[in-house]
Structures are given as structure tokens and as C-alpha cells.
Amino acid sequence: PQPGGYGAPQPPQQPGAYGTPPGQQPGGFGAAPHGNPTPGYAYPQPYPHPAPQPQAQPHPTAPPQPHYGYPQGPPQPPTGYAYPGQPQPYGYPYGQHPTAPYPAPKAAGQRTVVYIVVAAVLAIALIAGVGFWYANSGGGGGKQDTAHSSGGTGGKNGSGGATGGKEKAPADPGSKMLFQVPLPQTANTVRTAGSWLTDDVYAKSGVAEITGYDPADGTRKWTLKLPGPVCSASRQLTDDGRTAIVFQPEMNDTRAGCSRLAAVDLTKGTLLWTKTVGEGDFPVTFDNVTVSGRTVAAGSNDGGAAFDIDSGKALWQPKRSDGCYDVGYGGGPKLVAVRKCGGYDNPQLHIQTIDPKSGKVFSEYKMAPGIEYASVVSTVPLVVAADVGHSAGDGSGISDYFSIDGRTGKLLTRISAPGDTYGGKCDSITKVEDCRGVVAGNGRLYLATEEHDGTSDKYSQTNEIVAFDLTTGKQTGQRAPAGDGYTLYPLRMDGTSLLAYNHPPYDKGGQVLSIDGASFKAVKLLENPATQEVHQAEATMPAEYAELRFADGRLFMSAVYAHKVSYGKEYLVLAFGTDG
Template sequence: MTQPPPPPPNQPPDPQGGFGAPTPPPQDPGYGHPQQSGPGYGYPQQPPADQGYGYPQQPPTAPYGYPGQPQPPQPDQGYGYPTQPQQPQAPYGYPTQPQPQYGAYPPVPPPAPGGGKKLSAQLQIVIAAAVAVALIVGFGIWYANSDGSEEAKGPDGTTQGPATGGGDTGGKGGGGGGGKEKVPANTQAKVAYKIDIPKVPDVTDVSGSWITDKAFVKPGLDSLVAYDLDKGGVLWTLPLTGQMCGASRHVSADGKLPILFEATKRVAPRYFQPCTQVGVVDLNTGKLVWSDAVSVGDDKARLSEVTLSGTTVAAGGTDGGAAFDLASGNPRWKPKDEGDRCYDLGYGGGPALVAVRKCGTYDNPSVLIQNLDPVSGKPLSQFKMPAGVKYASVVSSKPLVVAADVGESAGDGSGISDFFSIDETTGKLKAKITADAEQYAARCRTTQVESCTQALVGNGKLYVPTEEHEGSTGEYGSETNEIIAFDLATGRMAPEKADAGDQYTFVPMRMDGANIIAYKEAPYDKGGRIVSVDGATMKETLLLENPADKTSQNPERSFSLNGADLRYQDGRFFLSDNLISKPRESSTGSKDYLLVSFAVPR
């Protein structure tokens, strides 16, 4: 359950301390570090210098949604791959067509010069049907064995191997309503306030944000700060011994938030301290209820993340896992060395407590997913991840959905090649959904257990957005995407989907009952939108639209999508940064902010 392994020999020190595994450095940085980011919200990409948008490269690429170039059959392709190509039925009512082999796509005429002319209606129908079928192929489905075996079987029949944000769970059943968010009388928002980036000596992680009835709470420099919801004034500041280095996605009903922080302040030249302290903050009063550290031998355990389930605060890292009582801070369990080279890397919280447990060596690891009794820490059920999985992320604890990059096959830094729908009571696999990383936009930090974004679970479904792709006109700037749903019991793609529309891109944020709350990244001449998407029909309802004037657009677009927290509640939309450094102001007058709030009239 919580035993740490001996440290690997001859390994370099972890440059981020408790943020990740000490061997070798992971692709994804630790707490507070955004993914590789591009331009801010709403800015169009630069068109190619030598060709007009839409011209194929050499060789020409398939249209969006098609699998890649045809490949010869490969024997024993490995866990989760189909042995022979299936003939899936096209969704959305399209007629069934004879399908090419897995990995192939039908020939399509090259686009007309200029990329702006429409295809004939007949050709559009043919292409649309092929794309719909390819989406099923591209997001392959693997079903659990009929005998309910909890272990994944490899190509030779042997057992292979022992993730908001994302992970919010919605209502049960067929969706359709039940959310708390209501449509405001006036959905046109204005900038409520802006908070400047504080002075910091070096790059500083300030990940996370939380909303109470009165405050928007955000990490600061060696502190946690609460801002008035409507005016942005500071309501309280909680000084800490060092920088926050982790915090729970889950808050108790009475406003208690588990956090991680450093024991001392960072100093030059290294500007680093290990992440060793765990505590609980009362978000209503700004008081630190309790704090503690976990001992491993003569040292303090380095922690990388913390979560909450019921009354249990659970923290994990490469030194193992520990748990505490939420109210008192009394220990419930600590790391133990039982000689089996296993340890709890981290936990997924919420309605259940799930441990991601690592065993073995870095080069030959095995990963277990354990549903725990949150009081005793004893496993209630267990699922062995397939061979080739070094890390796993809990997308949702109940229903239990886990994401992993099997064999490091994702290739795009998303940390996801597959989603696993697991029966949390028995530990048996219900369905494995293989995600094409080039088509779907959900992400998980590789070494973080509860870090997935843009993957939501509710209504017995997994909701994920597609990657941005060419819009219906085929013209430059028409890029868009969709939200697709998959049944957790069968892995099948649902026929309904939400279409963002040309020039808009969905960013799923959280579940609201049976509905999806999503941000819609807007074109350059519009403001971003917050919408509620019905989890059953996938029809959207506008909740908030930001202003389109440049004075309002510049703050919204100063945030990079991969490095920001997005929160919406009761007609208020907050954008806040996760990683700050010395404030920047460009020659055009644009400026970076720690936090920007938009709100509809009240």
C-alpha cells in the first residue's frame, strides 16, 4: 500500500524535488509548470510562408479524422490492438460502407487551389461518412474478457503488468439537466477586475484556484490569498513557511482544502526547496487548521500531490504515500518499507480514494490501481495495468476511469494513449478505449496521478474534446473541434456530439450535474464564451460571453491555454496563471496578469 522502494542507484538528483520521479526526468514538468504553450487565447496561427492553407504536404495527408497511411499487417501488435480489422458501423445515421483495413483511408481528391472552395454536396456526404467511421477506428475499443479477468492479456496470452480540469463526476443515467448553473438574464459579461502578477525573484508555481461563496482563492508568493468575488479586493492572506507545491482538486463541504508547501523559503541561486509539508486550510477564514510532515528514515518524505476523499487527506510521491484525518491531522497511514519495492505514487480523490501503486524498477515497472478503504488504507479491489505502463492518472475515482500512455505510444506529450474503465468494486476491466493522441485533446501530466484536464466523467460516459481541425469552409481561421462521448460500460462512441462551430474551440472544464461546463475559445474578433452542454443531447446553452473590444480581449488573451486555470461559477469566469515570473509588458501595451475576472450583470 505505502512502502517506498530503495532509491535507484547512480541516478541524478530530481531537479524538482518532490514534484516527480527521481529517475530519469519525466517529459512533463512538475507541479505548477504548464505544458508547452503557444500563443494566448484566440490568436490565430501563422499561415505557412510558402503555401496557402489547405495545401497538402508531400505526401498528402488524410483529412481530419482519418487514420494514417496504410500499413502491412503486423503480427502480435500488443495489448489492446485488434487482431483483425473490424467493420464498425458508422454513427450519426450514415449508411454502412465497405471499409478499408485498419490503418488505411479511402482515397480523397486533393483540395482545390486556395483551400477555400467547397466540395460538392455528394462528395461532402461521402467524406463525412468516412470520417465518422474513422473516428471509431481512431478511438479503438477493447472489451474486457467474458470471464471478467482483472488482468490485461498480451499478444502471447500472458498477463501484462500489475489521471479539470478533469475527473469531475456528474449525475447518473442519461444526462439532460440537473445542473446548478442557470442561464443569467443577461449573458454579456464585462471585465470585473484584474490582479497584477506579484514580484517574484524567479519562476514560481502558483497552480490551482478555488471559489467559495465570497472569495476566489489563489496561491501567491509563499502564501495563499483570497480575493473578493466581485471587486477583487484582498479578503485574507495566509502566510506559509514556503511556496505552495501542491493542492487538492477537492474541497470539503465546509471549505477545508488540503495543501502541500515547502518548509522554508526559496533562496538564490538554486531557488528550490523540497516539497515536504502537508496541511489543511479553512477557505472561509484563511486559517491553517493543521500541518505536518512525513518521516522516511531520518528525512522528510518528498510529496508531489495531495487529494481529499471523505475525511481522509492522502498525499503521495516517490517516497510513498501517507494519509491524515481531515479535522485533526492525525495520521491514518505512513510509508512503510516491506521489501517489495512497491509504493503509492499518488491518489485520486473525490467520492472514492484510489491509489496508483508502483512496483519494480524504473526500467521494468508494474502499476496497480487500487480502490482503498479511505480510513484504513486497505485495498478493496485491484486492477493490474498492462505492460508498458510506467505511470497512470486517475480521471475519476467513482466511476473509476484511469488514463495511461501504454508503451509511451502517445507521442505528443499528452500522457494518454488509452482510457481504462474499471469496476471499482471488483477491480475488473469493463472497457479499454484507445485514444489517438493526434485526434483527441485530453492531457495528463505523466508523473501526476490526479492531473488530467479536458477529460470529464458523468452520466456513465467519458467526455473528451477532439483536437482543433479545419472547419467546414476549409478556409484559414475556420479551425474548430467537437466534444465526443464514450460509454463507460461498453467503450462505444455515443452517436451524439457537441460541435463548437467554425472558429470556436471547446475546452471542457467540469461537470455540472449531468451537464458539461466548457469554455469556447473565440476568433480574434469575438470574446470567449462559457456554455453548458447537455450531457445527453450534447446541445449547448450560452451562459456567458466576454466582450469583443480590444481593451477586454487583451487580458483574456494574455493567458496561454496550457498554463492557466479556468473557473466558472454563477455568472463569473476566472482566468488565472499557473506559473509566474517577472511581469512582462509589450510595446503594444499588452500585459500579463495573475488573474482576470469576467462577470455578467448582477
């Protein structure tokens, strides 16, 4: 058949050699330097690639920060953890580096992220793999919901209902700072992954602890102490406010690994249970964890395991057979496993929709041999991202999106997303479910474009959000512009509307917009103050790396690392809210 529009499925390519040289450390997502000037630690820097030049500290009479589309300040010596020779940060398994490196942005007019590819990259065969269906009479059937994103089962953390939308535009979208939490001072870089929002609590991981705050004013409701830092945290949570984390059993010994799996009651601030998997001195180290229904599922290169979130009862543990193991899981309304089979030089990924309670496979899609990593963007609709043939070239981990029928395992379409055209980033190496700048819902894939020149002056940058049909792979023609100097990032679905954060220019405050799924008309839900103090604080929480949660007219921004702050102010949490 003739090819469709942009992003339609493409014909298979001839097989080619594949592989990254043995011993090469894969790149990924989220490393943090310490001691850098504003905009602060939240800009991960390359590891172990040559250091980018840090950016100049803004001054009332000086040009604004280059990341937001302005002139570059004088070069300064590189500092921070992310350079070779610096110590291993806490919150990662011994012998692994943080899955990171998205480089610091370039100067104005050149803000497209550049990634230095170390591995030898060659073509991958058979782009659109083969879908395979396991026939069954279980929960894989029924009508597929098409209005969820990759976020939590609770709408505040990432996904909305099938119709309508809960977030309403206030009479005055102007916000005020509700509260702020300073970044903890640490001698070494420590991971602080995890933030959740319920009706009554905003909870955030700190240094070897999780704290629950009143969403309205930041009053501490509880603090849950842990023996070591949180390595990975589920974005999903149950309707009654329960979620899951992976943490390190010791604070000052990275060799202990991220081997403790736990369920947390966010209402009470208590651990429901903790588990380890494995025997003796060699417990499994988990890279990722998620929640679907009442099931906690965790995965890694050592395989996966699942437990009941309430009791901690072991539900199932897939066996490593025929060289296959569960790398990780995507949760929410369905549970989807990314299962890796085959050897190092010719891996094959199986995308499996499974029963959370039993682990039974309902359907399976086999990706093309040679694709090494994949991320679950959304489980309903089922969308998977992959860097096919290491062709993304920008460190995003995405060259293509695969829209799959979760009931049958059939590939619906493949959407090409060149890194120089579209944003969106996934940590497909270890986190599996950690995708940003892309949302699926309404039978659509919503993607931010890369930044390009604006119209106001030579330093102005902007972008748009565009939509692709998840059945045909074609663009729908819907396009939401950020506005000159602004940069849009999709956050989550709110019913049939898309919520997006609009990063501001230097003289404005950030915004949260609701974009109608049909008309693509944008309505402002929140706009932060345009003061220098607020802008500089907000600049330390770029949407590419920070954790953003929005609900009920409140925006919560939080950091994923703590470190020693040697200049300026940095924050663990910033909270804004409207009076509406």
C-alpha cells in the same frame, strides 16, 4: 469476440522491450517561460528540447496571434526559464524539473501540439491488464454514482450532483470583468498552483501565499502567508471549504524540497495544521495531494501518507513492501491510489479503490506490466488515463483510457484516444490527478478532439467534444461543435450536463457552455467581451494550462506560475461575471 466500435477493447499484443534510458528526465506538464510576449507565460515551452519560436505581439493593424488560428509573426529569439541553463524554479523538489513540457503551439493551420520524444519507445505487452477484487464488506459496495468528473467534491471546483444541474442560463450571457489580479513580479519562476471556489470565497495561490477574494468584486478577505511556494494543491475540497496543499519550507532554497503538507480552511484563511513525513534531515518530498471525505492523502516516489483534514491525525501510511509504493491518489467522492510495483525495467501499476479512513483496499485493477505512469481522470466513475508504450506521441500523457468498475476492480472497457485525433492532457508523471480537456460522468467519457481546419478562411481552426460509452468503449454519436474559430475544452460535470469553456477567435470573447447530457444541445452561460484588451488578457490563460473555475455565472481564470514580466500585461487572476 468480434471487436466493437471505435475505442473498444483491443486484443493483447506480444511483449516487447520497454524503458526509458536511465537518467533521462521525463517530460510532463506545466513549465513556464518568463519574459515572453503575449499570449504570455501560460504557454509552457519544452525543456530541454529545442526552443520553439515565440509568437509576435498583436497590434491593432497586425494579424492576430497564431495560437488562435492566424499567421505566424516574424521569428524572435527564444527567451525564458524553460531553456537549458536557466535556474530551477521555486516550488519543485531539488533535482527535479517542472513536470512540463507541452510545446508552444505551431502556426495557423498546424496547431496540433508536437512533442519530441527523447526516450527510446517500444511496444508494451498485455494492453488490457487483469482486474483483481479484494472481497470485503466495507464501503466499496453500493450503487456506483455515474455523474462526477475529476474535479472537486464541491461542484464549483469540478464535479456535479447525480441529477439535474445548478448552472442556469441567464437572460443575458454577456459578461463583464469583475476583477483582475496582476501577475506577481519575481526574479525567478515561482509556481502558483491552486485555486478554489466556494459560495463566499475565491481563493488563489500566489508567491508563497494564498489569498481569499470576494467572488463578486475581488475584495481581499484574507491572505495566508507561507514560508515557501505552493508546489501542489488539491483540486478537491470538503463541503465546509477545507482543502490541502504541499509547499516548500523555504523560499530561496529548492533543495529544501516540497516536504510540508498542510490543510487550509478557505473560509477563515488559516492553516489547520502542517506535517512532515520522514525522519531527521530526509523528509519525504510529496508530488501530489488530494482530499476525499475528511482525509488528506499525499503521494510521491517516496510513498504516500494520509491524515485527518480537521485534526491532522495520521490515519495510515502504506508500507513499501515487495517493491511497491503509492505514487499518488485521486480524490473526491472516492479515494483511488495509483500504486507502482516492480523494477524500473518492468513496472506494474495497481489502481486501488481504498477506504479514506483506514487505507483498506476495496478493489484493485492491475494494469499491463510496462505501463509506467497513469492518471486518475475520475474516481466516480473510475476512469484512468495512461500513455501505453509511449504511443501518444504528442506530449499529452494519454494514449488510452481505462474504464474500471470501482466496486470489483474489473476492467469495463479500454478506449483508444490517438493523440492526433483527440485532445486531453494528463501530468501522469507526478501529479496523478491533473488531467485537462477530459471529463467523465453520465456513464460517458467526454473528450475534446484536436483542432482541425475551420470553414471561414485558411487560418480558421475549430474542434468538437465527443462522447464515449464507459461500458462499451464505443462512441455514442453525440458531438458538440465549437463553432468556426472556437476551441472547446470540457471543464466539469454539472449534474447530467457538461460544462465547457469555448476559447474564442481573435474578434470574439470566450464562452462557457452547458451541454445537455442527452441531447448535446449547448446553451451559453457566459460570453466575455470582444474588446482587444479583454481578448489579450484572456489569451494569457489558455485552458490547456491555466486553472479555470466556473459557478453561479462567474468564470475565474488563474495562472500556475509567476515570473518576471518584461513585455505586456500578465495576470494571476481574471474574473468575469454576468448580471443574471
